[in-house]
Amino acid sequence: MGLTLAEKILSRRAGRPVEAGELVVVEVDQVMVVDSIAGSFFKRLEQLGAAPRFPEKIAIVIDHVAPAANVEVAKAQQEIRAWGNRYGCRVFDVGRGICHQVLVEEGLALPGGIVLGSDSHSTTYGGIGCFGSGMGATDIALAAASGRTWLRVPETVKVTFRGQLAPGVTAKDAALEMIRVLTADGATYMSIEIHLIDGAEALSRSQRLTLANLTVEAGAKCGLVVPSGEILELYEVPDWLYPDPDAVYAKEVEIDLSRLTPRVSVPFYVDNVEEVAKVKGKKVDQVFVGTCTNGRLDDLHQVAEVLKGRKVAPGVRMLVIPASSQVLEAATRDGTLLTILQAGATLGTPGCGPCMGRHQGVLAPGEVCVSTSNRNFRGRMGAADAEIYLASPRVAAASAVAGYITTPEELEVSHA
Amino acid sequence: MPRVWKFGDAINTDDILPGKYAPFMVGEDKFHTYAFAHLRPDFASNYQPGDILVCGKNTGLGSSREYAPEALRKLGLQAIIAKSYARIFYRNLVNLGIMPFEAPEVVEVLQDGDEVELDFERGLLRRGAETFQLRPPPAFLLEALKEGSILEYYRKYGRFPGEGLEG
Numbered sequence: 001m002g003l004t005l006a007e008k009i010l011s012r013r014a015g016r017p018v019e020a021g022e023l024v025v026v027e028v029d030q031v032m033v034v035d036s037i038a039g040s041f042f043k044r045l046e047q048l049g050a051a052p053r054f055p056e057k058i059a060i061v062i063d064h065v066a067p068a069a070n071v072e073v074a075k076a077q078q079e080i081r082a083w084g085n086r087y088g089c090r091v092f093d094v095g096r097g098i099c100h101q102v103l104v105e106e107g108l109a110l111p112g113g114i115v116l117g118s119d120s121h122s123t124t125y126g127g128i129g130c131f132g133s134g135m136g137a138t139d140i141a142l143a144a145a146s147g148r149t150w151l152r153v154p155e156t157v158k159v160t161f162r163g164q165l166a167p168g169v170t171a172k173d174a175a176l177e178m179i180r181v182l183t184a185d186g187a188t189y190m191s192i193e194i195h196l197i198d199g200a201e202a203l204s205r206s207q208r209l210t211l212a213n214l215t216v217e218a219g220a221k222c223g224l225v226v227p228s229g230e231i232l233e234l235y236e237v238p239d240w241l242y243p244d245p246d247a248v249y250a251k252e253v254e255i256d257l258s259r260l261t262p263r264v265s266v267p268f269y270v271d272n273v274e275e276v277a278k279v280k281g282k283k284v285d286q287v288f289v290g291t292c293t294n295g296r297l298d299d300l301h302q303v304a305e306v307l308k309g310r311k312v313a314p315g316v317r318m319l320v321i322p323a324s325s326q327v328l329e330a331a332t333r334d335g336t337l338l339t340i341l342q343a344g345a346t347l348g349t350p351g352c353g354p355c356m357g358r359h360q361g362v363l364a365p366g367e368v369c370v371s372t373s374n375r376n377f378r379g380r381m382g383a384a385d386a387e388i389y390l391a392s393p394r395v396a397a398a399s400a401v402a403g404y405i406t407t408p409e410e411l412e413v414s415h416a
Numbered sequence: 417m418p419r420v421w422k423f424g425d426a427i428n429t430d431d432i433l434p435g436k437y438a439p440f441m442v443g444e445d446k447f448h449t450y451a452f453a454h455l456r457p458d459f460a461s462n463y464q465p466g467d468i469l470v471c472g473k474n475t476g477l478g479s480s481r482e483y484a485p486e487a488l489r490k491l492g493l494q495a496i497i498a499k500s501y502a503r504i505f506y507r508n509l510v511n512l513g514i515m516p517f518e519a520p521e522v523v524e525v526l527q528d529g530d531e532v533e534l535d536f537e538r539g540l541l542r543r544g545a546e547t548f549q550l551r552p553p554p555a556f557l558l559e560a561l562k563e564g565s566i567l568e569y570y571r572k573y574g575r576f577p578g579e580g581l582e583g
Binding site: 025037069076136137139141142150184185357362379384 | 501502
């Protein structure tokens with residue numbers, strides 16, 4: 001019987017063929033720790049009486065509240081730096097960027113590898129064909145102490161994206177459509193295996209990372225995009241890293257990219273996805289472009305394209321936070337930032353920004369935010385009744401200019 | 417007697433502990449007092465150790481933040497009964513020594529405020545004269561829970577439950 005991509009990676013690592021349902025203990029290539037759980041991680045290692053087994057396989061990223069917003073956070077981050085020095089683990093400090101983006105840029109996540117992260121969006125690594133999975137502090141500490149983790153080999157949902165994206169439609173819209181179709185628990189405990197065919201292979205690394213990033217919003221353990229296109233140019237992809245044609249899937253779904261329209265996820269659940277047209281006109285107080293979902297250079301390019309020669313509407317705050325220092329540098333060099341700033345948007349330090357409501361753009365009661373992030377749960381970005389609409393960078397930028405939710409195409413008509 | 421705190425479907429980790437109240441934001445000594453701060457502000461101050469959480473489907477979806485269930489454990493939570501769980505949350509519960517029972521039919525019947533008794537070992541829940549049998553978690557996890565948590569298990573044996581025993 002053939003194997004899925006997740007079964008291939010775990011079989012390779014287990015040293016024997018394994019199938020969905022089996023428990024395996026496997027070595028991991030990289031253990032990623034974020035600032036917000038580092039304290040718990042240290043505490044668990046202490047409880048274990050253990051030190052990191054392979055210091056070079058541990059990366060701590062200061063991104064969730066960077067720079068520090070208060071003394072508690074500053075103390076926690078001070079401890080991270082000291083701990084990293086003591087054990088010789090990599091620490092990516094304030095401003096380097098969001099954990100997932102940084103690990104990809106640094107080549108610490110690679111096709112065919114296994115990366116565990118103390119952040120649920122660790123599925124992002126699947127964009128390059130790396131088995132990425134999020135876990136809590138205890139599992140992460142055990143992985144750091146042992147170099148291994150236990151996993152139940154997941155069943156797999158096959159999602160096929162067919163065709164080329166229509167003009168004005170993005171990978172974010174495709175990702176949101178996938179979550180709408182699968183629902184928030186449609187892939188719980190499972191791997192989502194993404195196949196790009198009939199033109200969809202052209203999706204870039206950045207776009208694939210966006211797709212894989214959102215797979216956790218359907219409950220997935222990992223979200224693996226079958227390597228093709230740009231991934232084959234950028235990496236030495238192992239020749240075994242493909243799903244067998246006779247692999248067994250728990251569910252199969254197909255989405256035609258050429259017929260997709262811009263999407264928005266309506267509060268307070270990510271799978272509550274509508275066409276932008278359905279919520280058009282909703283008044284907006286804040287627009288946030290950034291995060292591990294949509295804070296990369298191509299995302300900023302799309303924003304700049306919409307903002308060029310226009311102004312953010314009076315009464316709207318537009319926050320742009322590049323996903324990493326490399327993205328910030330590239331967007332500075334090519335003039336993207338100037339366009340964005342001239343339109344009246346403001347910049348934040350590369351990192352997670354206000355995504356989880358801790359700093360840099362917390363929402364007041366009753367406020368509405370259009371965000372390029374990945375979660376719109378009640379109270380996530382601040383006040384309990386503030387509303388978060390998840391959308392693509394293009395829709396976010398157009399909404400900032402209009403002052404209400406809309407698309408760049410509608411903007412052409414009304415602001416011509 | 418312990419009581420039931422009943423919640424609906426898709427209770428997420430931002431509901432359980434909003435990100436702004438993470439221990440590294442407000443301190444290790446305070447974060448648990450913000451459990452369900454948005455959704456049910458009366459929860460943390462009225463919860464009694466041993467009270468049972470009863471939830472719907474996809475319980476604990478969202479962030480990997482272990483400090484969300486840790487806040488509940490700090491308040492004295494020992495068991496949750498839910499229709500189903502999100503993956504990371506389930507692992508976190510086991511890792512913290514909170515027993516995750518999955519029993520959709522029992523969740524349907526239980527009401528908020530019900531007084532109940534739970535026999536963890538046998539998975540027996542009593543409400544007045546009624547008794548409900550709960551299905552225990554998988555053997556692999558029970559083996560870890562017997563030592564208190566998977567952390568204790570690893571410290572004692574230097575391996576994961578079942579590791580090295582597979583064919």
